[in-house]
Amino acid sequence: MRHPRTLLAAAALVGALPAAALPAPSTGWELVTDGGAFEADAGVKALTDASGNVVLAAEVTDRFHNGNLLVTKLDRGTGNTIWSHSVLGTPDKGVVVGGMVWDHAGHLLIGGTRLGCFG
Numbered sequence: 001m002r003h004p005r006t007l008l009a010a011a012a013l014v015g016a017l018p019a020a021a022l023p024a025p026s027t028g029w030e031l032v033t034d035g036g037a038f039e040a041d042a043g044v045k046a047l048t049d050a051s052g053n054v055v056l057a058a059e060v061t062d063r064f065h066n067g068n069l070l071v072t073k074l075d076r077g078t079g080n081t082i083w084s085h086s087v088l089g090t091p092d093k094g095v096v097v098g099g100m101v102w103d104h105a106g107h108l109l110i111g112g113t114r115l116g117c118f119g
Contacts, residue, residue: 029079044097052076057097067094
């Protein structure tokens, strides 16, 4: 029997001090969500932008059992969604996160893999 699982959690870090003077992290908010299929979902990568907002990349399974890649940017102070984008998979051909990085111009680059054979 499958049990629902918590799939995505993030906490805002308080303080915007230089790296050498950072205080201990503290939780200002928390986000918990479920893809809807009672399957294992996972937050895989997390970054912050120049303003301290949190960007999460996750692998989630929706109610149709499609393995999807979800990228969400959350406000550092409130945890509210600034934007969110999905790359949809299919039940037997999911999408997984490979990596995530900011380039020198401030663009977010995300690499991943579509599992299975397409075409």
